[in-house]
Amino acid sequence: MAKVELKNVSKIYMGGHKAVDNVSFNIDDKEFVVLVGPSGCGKTTTLRMIAGLEELSDGEIFIDGKPVKNVPPKDRNIAMVFQNYALYPHMTVYENMAFGLKIRKFPKNEIKKMVEETAEILELEKLLNRKPKVLSGGQRQRVALGRAIVRKPKVFLFDEPLSNLDAKLRVQMRAEISKLHRKLGATMIYVTHDQREAMTMGDRIVVMKDGIIRQIDKPLRLYRFPKDQFVAGFIGSPAMNFIKGKMVFENGLPALRASGGFLYRFDERLKEKLSKYINENAALGIRPENIALNGSSEQSYKAEIELIEPLGAESLYYLNLFGDKLIAKAQPLNDDLKYETVGITFPKEKVHLFVNEKAVSLK
Amino acid sequence: MIDASNKYGITKAVALFLSPALSAIFIFFFLPVFAALAMSFTDFGLYSLADWRYTRFVGFDNYVKLFNDPLFWQALKNTFYFVLVAGPLSVAVSLFAAISLNSKFAKFKSFFRLAFFLPVVTTLVAVAIVFRFVYHPHFGLLNYLLGFFGISPIDWLGDPDWAMPAIILMAVWKNFGYNMIIFTAGLQNIPSQLYEAAEIEGANAWRKFYQITLPLLTPTTLFIGVITLIGFFQLFAEPYIMTQGGPLNSTLSIVQYMYREGFRWWNMGYSAALAFVLFAVIFLGTLIQLKLKGKDE
Numbered sequence: 309m310a311k312v313e314l315k316n317v318s319k320i321y322m323g324g325h326k327a328v329d330n331v332s333f334n335i336d337d338k339e340f341v342v343l344v345g346p347s348g349c350g351k352t353t354t355l356r357m358i359a360g361l362e363e364l365s366d367g368e369i370f371i372d373g374k375p376v377k378n379v380p381p382k383d384r385n386i387a388m389v390f391q392n393y394a395l396y397p398h399m400t401v402y403e404n405m406a407f408g409l410k411i412r413k414f415p416k417n418e419i420k421k422m423v424e425e426t427a428e429i430l431e432l433e434k435l436l437n438r439k440p441k442v443l444s445g446g447q448r449q450r451v452a453l454g455r456a457i458v459r460k461p462k463v464f465l466f467d468e469p470l471s472n473l474d475a476k477l478r479v480q481m482r483a484e485i486s487k488l489h490r491k492l493g494a495t496m497i498y499v500t501h502d503q504r505e506a507m508t509m510g511d512r513i514v515v516m517k518d519g520i521i522r523q524i525d526k527p528l529r530l531y532r533f534p535k536d537q538f539v540a541g542f543i544g545s546p547a548m549n550f551i552k553g554k555m556v557f558e559n560g561l562p563a564l565r566a567s568g569g570f571l572y573r574f575d576e577r578l579k580e581k582l583s584k585y586i587n588e589n590a591a592l593g594i595r596p597e598n599i600a601l602n603g604s605s606e607q608s609y610k611a612e613i614e615l616i617e618p619l620g621a622e623s624l625y626y627l628n629l630f631g632d633k634l635i636a637k638a639q640p641l642n643d644d645l646k647y648e649t650v651g652i653t654f655p656k657e658k659v660h661l662f663v664n665e666k667a668v669s670l671k
Numbered sequence: 672m673i674d675a676s677n678k679y680g681i682t683k684a685v686a687l688f689l690s691p692a693l694s695a696i697f698i699f700f701f702l703p704v705f706a707a708l709a710m711s712f713t714d715f716g717l718y719s720l721a722d723w724r725y726t727r728f729v730g731f732d733n734y735v736k737l738f739n740d741p742l743f744w745q746a747l748k749n750t751f752y753f754v755l756v757a758g759p760l761s762v763a764v765s766l767f768a769a770i771s772l773n774s775k776f777a778k779f780k781s782f783f784r785l786a787f788f789l790p791v792v793t794t795l796v797a798v799a800i801v802f803r804f805v806y807h808p809h810f811g812l813l814n815y816l817l818g819f820f821g822i823s824p825i826d827w828l829g830d831p832d833w834a835m836p837a838i839i840l841m842a843v844w845k846n847f848g849y850n851m852i853i854f855t856a857g858l859q860n861i862p863s864q865l866y867e868a869a870e871i872e873g874a875n876a877w878r879k880f881y882q883i884t885l886p887l888l889t890p891t892t893l894f895i896g897v898i899t900l901i902g903f904f905q906l907f908a909e910p911y912i913m914t915q916g917g918p919l920n921s922t923l924s925i926v927q928y929m930y931r932e933g934f935r936w937w938n939m940g941y942s943a944a945l946a947f948v949l950f951a952v953i954f955l956g957t958l959i960q961l962k963l964k965g966k967d968e
C-alpha cells in the first residue's frame with residue numbers, strides 16, 4: 309500500500325556541510341525499517357526529508373511511486389512521532405489527538421469515534437480530559453503515538469521516540485510499538501541511535517555514518533556479516549573487540565600481527581585470498597560472546613583478567629592481551645576464576661577480518 | 672531542637688541582618704506613599720511649605736471636589752482613550768514585529784531588532800521634538816506623505832480631534848520595541864517541533880498562529896498587557912512636551928493634571944488625591960486583566 313523510495317537523496321546545508329550524502333534505499337509496504345547511527349550521521353535529517361520538514365538538496369523521494377519533492381508534509385499522508393513528544397501543552401489529550409482530524413474537517417461524531425477507538429488501543433481512555441503536563445513520560449509518548457495513528461496515515465515516522473524515557477519504560481514501549489506495527493500493518497520508519505532498539509524492532513536496519521549508508525540488512529545478518537569495521541563495532545553490545553595490526557606472512561602463512569606482539573595465523577586455505585593484503589592495515593574482530601575462556605589448545609593465547617563484572621546470567625571479563633584490551637562475555641562457570649592469567653581461544657568460524665576497515669570474508 | 676530562647680535569638684539576628692534593607696525600603700518606598708496618602712486628606716499647599724502648621728486636615732474634601740471637577744473627568748476620559756487605543760495597538764504591533772522577525776524567512780534580524788528597539792532608548796524629549804516636525808501642518812512629513820493620496824493637510828497637534836491620535840501614534844512607535852523583545856523571548860521558548868507536528872497534521876500558517884503561538888504566548892501577553900497598562904495610564908511626557916495638554920484640554924492626562932495642580936498651583940493635597948485615584952484605576956485595571964486571563968487557564 310505504501311512504499312517509500314529514496315533515490316540519490318542528499319542534503320547539503322549552507323556552508324557546504326553534507327548531512328546526507330547520496331542516500332538510496334527502498335522501504336516496502338508494511339515494513340519496519342530502522343535508521344541507526346551515531347549522532348550527526350544524518351539519520352534524522354533523512355527522516356525529516358521523508359516527512360517534508362526539510363528540503364532535499366538533491367535526489368528524489370517517492371511515496372507510493374509518486375515523487376513528493378514538491379508535496380507539502382500534510383499531503384504526504386504521513387504521521388510523525390517526535391523525541392520530545394511535541395504535544396500541544398494547552399490542549400487536552402483528546403484535543404491533541406483530534407487536532408489533525410479537525411483540520412481535515414471530519415464530522416464531530418466521527419472524530420469522537422476515531423479518538424476513542426485509538427485511545428482504547430493505547431489504553432488512554434481515562435486520560436482523555438487531562439493535559440499533557442500532568443502525564444508521565446510514558447503516557448505522553450502514548451498520546452503522541454495516538455495522535456499519529458488516529459489519522460490512519462500510510463507511513464509512520466519515528467524520530468528517537470523513546471530516548472526521553474527511562475530504561476524500563478523504553479523496553480516496554482519498544483514492545484508496544486512493535487505490536488502496534490503488526491496490528492496496524494503500516495509502513496514504519498524509525499530513527500534511533502540505540503543499536504539495541506534497532507536490532508529488536510526493525511525488519512531491516514539501515515546503518516548510517518557521516519551521511520552515508522554503511523549497510524542495509526536484516527538485524528541478524530547485520531550482526532553476523534557486517535560489511536565494515538564501523539558496522540561491526542556499532543551493532544552488538546558489548547561492542548566487537550578489534551585487535552589492530554598489519555597483515556604479514558609468518559612461516560609462509562598469512563597472519564595478522566599487532567604491535568604488542570599478538571599474532572593470529574590464518575588457515576592454509578586462505579593463503580591465496582589473503583596474500584594480496586600483505587602489509588595492509590588490518591583488524592581482527594571477535595565478539596565478546598565468542599571468546600572462549602580457559603582454553604588450553606595450541607591455538608590459545610595467554611591473557612590477563614583485569615576486571616570481572618558479574619551480570620548474573622553471564623559475566624564480563626576485561627582482558628589484557630599483549631597490551632590490547634578485550635572484553636569477553638561468558639557464563640560464570642568457574643567461581644574460582646580470579647584476577648589471573650587465562651588461556652583464551654578465538655573460534656575460527658567466529659573471527660572477522662577487516663582490511664583497511666572493509667570486511668574480508670574468511671569463508 | 673531549637674528551644675525558645677534560641678529561637679528568639681535567631682529572630683533577633685534575622686531582624687538585625689534585614690534592618691538595613693528594610694529601613695531603606697521603608698524610608699524610600701513606604702514613607703513617601705503613606706505621606707502622600709496622608710497629604711491627600713489635607714489642604715497641603717504653598718503656605719504649608721513655609722510652615723507646615725498651616726496645613727489643615729480636610730477629610731475627604733479633596734476627593735469630593737475631585738469628583739465634581741469637570742477637568743478631572745476630562746483628564747480621566749483622555750487617559751482612558753489613550754490607554755484603550757494605544758495599549759492594544761502597542762501590543763498588537765509588537766507581537767506582529769516579533770513574529771515577523773522570528774520567521775525563518777526574515778533577513779538581517781538583529782539589524783531590525785536593533786532598529787525597532789532604538790526609539791525605546793532614545794530620549795523622549797528629542798523624539799517629541801522630531802515628531803512635532805513630522806506632525807507640522809504645513810511642512811510636516813506626515814501631511815506631505817498623505818498628500819500623495821490626495822488627503823488634505825491635517826493640523827495634527829492643533830486639532831482637538833487629531834491631537835490624541837497623533838500622541839497615540841508616537842507613543843506606540845516609541846514603545847513597541849521593548850515589548851517586541853519580550854515577545855521574541857516568549858516566541859523562542861515555543862519548541863519548533865510543535866509547529867512541525869502541526870504542519871504534518873495539515874495546519875496552515877493562520878491556524879498555527881492562533882492555535883499554537885497565541886495560546887502558548889498567553890503568559891507573555893499577560894505580562895506585557897499589565898506593564899503596558901500601568902505605563903500608559905501614567906501618560907505624561909508626550910502631551911507635556913507636544914501639546915501641554917491642549918488643544919482645549921483634549922490631550923490632558925491624569926498625571927499631567929496632577930502635575931499642573933501640584934507643581935504649578937501648589938495644590939499638593941488635591942494633587943495627592945488625584946494620584947490615589949489613578950492608583951485605584953491602575954489597580955482595578957490590572958485585577959480585571961489577571962482575572963480575564965485566569966479564566967482561560
